[in-house]
Amino acid sequence: MDWKDTLNLPKTSFPMKANLVEREPSFLEFWEKEKIYEKMLEKRANAPLYILHDGPPYANGHIHLGTALNKILKDIIVKSKSMAGYKVPYIPGWDCHGLPIELKTEQELGVKRGELPPLVIREACRKYAQRFINIQKEEFKRLGVFAKWNEPYLTMNFEYEASIAREFLRFLETDQIYQRKKPVFWCPNCVTALAEAEVEYAPHKSPSIYVKFPFTEKLKIFIEEKTNIKIDKPGYVLIWTTTPWTLPANLALAMNPEFDYLLVEWDGEYYIVAEGRVSALCAEMNRDLPKILAKIDPKELEGKKAKHPFYDRESLIILGDFVTLDTGTGIVHIAPGHGEEDYHIGLKYGLEIYVPVDQEGRFYEDVPLIGGLNIFKANKVILDILKEKGHLLYQDTIEHSYPHCWRCKKPVIFRAEDQWFISMEAKDLRKKALKSLDQVKFIPSWGRNRIYSMLENRPDWCISRQRVWGVPITVFKCAKCGEILKDYKYYQKIIEIFEKEGCDPWFVKSAEELLPEGTTCPKCGNTTFEKEKDILDVWFDSGVSFAAVLEKRSELSFPADLYLEGSDQHRGWFHSSLLCSVGTRGVPPYKAILTHGFVVDGQGRKMSKSLGNVIHPQDLIKQYGAEIIRLWVSAEDYKDDIKISKEILKRLVEAYRKIRNTFRFLMGNLYDFDPKKNLIPFEKLPEFEQYILYRLSKVIEKVKKAYEEFDFHIVYHEIHRFCVVELSSLIIDINRDYLYCEAPDSFKRRATQTVFYYALDSLVKLMAPILSFTAEDIWQNLPYEKEEISVFLTDFPSYKFELSADKVKNWEKILEIREEILRALEIARKDYKIINTFLEAEVFVKAPEELKGYLENSAFWEYFIMVAKFSLIDEIIETGENEIVCDSEEIKGLKIKIKPTEYKKCERCWQRKPEVGKLENPELCQRCYEVIKNR
């Protein structure tokens, strides 16, 4: 007879092979068709809200691993918070305006800036953004992410655009907005500002000149006093520049406070230059080394002045870290209206942002000596003037990399233009923002420091962009007196227009058409107005999302419980959102900030095309399925950089299989188990089963806490470990005999199934936020009645299986002893080959007094370590034949003897038992005999 047919072998429809790549779409379909996410929200209609506010990705290009990581983390939170009892409405968003899209659009249309009317560009940009929103939306969905995909927030939606303008006006109304000049790349040929991305660097020939700034009388006296040297000949501060035309705008001379400077004598003239440049200068100018007269501390020169080389004014000596010894003289000529660093240091020293150059690159008529001249032509004139004044020490030409306009290919200049700023100080925005951070929880905690120091040091926020794809800076100015209209009433009309038609009208209608009828200037009574041309920085767009989304949608609330983005957003969205919210509401828009690191390769290097180490989520989905990406996200500690490599993926796939197979076994052995009828109460279970359930409830506790603290890698490790240890290698292996061989409805079998049931029921729920596809797959294949149609509609398990501390200790000891015996058995099997399987072994144990209590129950140990015979004996007698004896290394005094059994094998359960051969059916053991008889 083939006894196999009499066994209760596992039965399940749940396939061993996941086939994730092919099968995942069917689960996506199921979730969508059954509206599972909507049902999750409905089910928790009255539950406390948990608001995870989505930081909008830029609607440009496909998603990459970084965006995938971010959305999956958010999804894990949405699902886990929901299953922990919250209502979690998650509205995905997209950032739609801005230069990159505008540039891409121009590229696709084959045009350059200004060649098409604003509305044509705007329409094309809108289409472009929408295209990528659709693409990304599908890509996010494919990852198994739950969200209100049909009602996302888009920063280009009309209502959103109106919100942006409204928030800007709040700042304007409260006097936190001002206008000031700031240098930008400027193309005098195209008469337009350029963004950094619109600038191409190309070789360019420039004059290279060394210019002498004469000492003022005061400076001369100061130096004489300091050095005890009589300055009886002309003395100069020497600078180097490649843009002579910026000299008319010179207001200062910058020295590095860390460098040493020298007073030197060259051909009967005195100069101040950096010590570290002297020899290089000589080489360049073909001069002998100068006579070094004295060392000068630049810090002492701060605030002193030199004379302008050709104007009757003075130039302030200031200190700046940015001055280097790479080129020049170690002293930099500063024109705050014509350079980025010049501008910043100019602000610091309170210098005027002076721009003597008009939009077409000509000096204004009233500029002495060169008025009306084109700047590049003025270069030569300025050289002549310098020569004539004797203030040109040396002249040459150099070829260097210089910015050019990508449109006309002509060299561009740096030129300050009027820009709009949000003031950090006017209404104490900086102070308030810093203080508000105390109300925010940062995960990890160092995030606070990071945003704090950025906030502490940041300049006023320049919100102007000279572009068209965005929301206009809605400011009207009196055409006559220049008064800025600040009151909201002047903008009521335009906000209404934005809400209905978006911002387009601003670009085509006149100020008078956009203002309420009959508007007059409150200052001068004039009736004509100008409207601002600049648009808002896109960081302002996304920065006000709390107002446009959280406050606007009734299902949401402000402030959000959580913002979750990459650590770069400390300067980005976290930062801009904070300023927007504190500036208008006085509080941060979030209660907590969670940040993750960046995706790097196996060596910890960033992914880049040039390194060739880029991994695309699309490829991973094709090869492994989205589930493995989700598992990867959970397995790695995202607070640090997140590594990914072939090996990591291989490990994850293996771990995935182990988890899946463990579940498959649990399910396969519950085919005839009805929890309503067959569940055995915890108190009645055998102690081993109780112990496993106790371990299970520890895992439940730990995993739930890990979700609460966003430690998802702990979730993964715990679940995986539990599958491997407590389930696979302990109860599954040990109790398999009960499952297969005992009568179907026997206590032992039902007890084991009870443990399986609890493990399956809790783990499938606990893993669902991470292994969403697989959890749903398992849920749909549950062998018993489901409580809900989807696992996501259930709650996290709340089972508590308590065990007294004594019992826990007892079990830990038993497991320790078990390991010792297994070690001995392994020696018998592997080294001495006296047995093939442990089932064939007889085990004799001699134990120290304190351990005897654990070892007295032979029947238990025979079952627990699955051997033919077990006995605790007082003395181990070595016969030396076909046996091994070994001393435990770990437990002192424990001695173990192993020998093969003489018992015959029961053909049904394969256990060796003394009664086999002696019963009515000689092939069976007592237990199997009875099971068969009573079938």
Next chain:
RNA sequence: GGGCCUAUAGCUCAGCUUAGGUUAGAGCGCACGCCUGAUAAGCGUGAGGUCGGAGGUUCGAAUCCUCCUAGGCCCA
């Protein structure tokens, strides 16, 4: 160059901050063996780190301090 962060076995993580103290843990992988009634599965045993490097504090440090190196993010 500045700010913040990270660095524990081949891989992913514990331990380190809320107390610094016996031979640094887990799982995977690997090697070897067993099983063939979870089978492109399962079980067992074993070998692998001196905790990025160098100093220092301490009776004693992976754990505290300093510096260095490598890497990441953000600036300049």
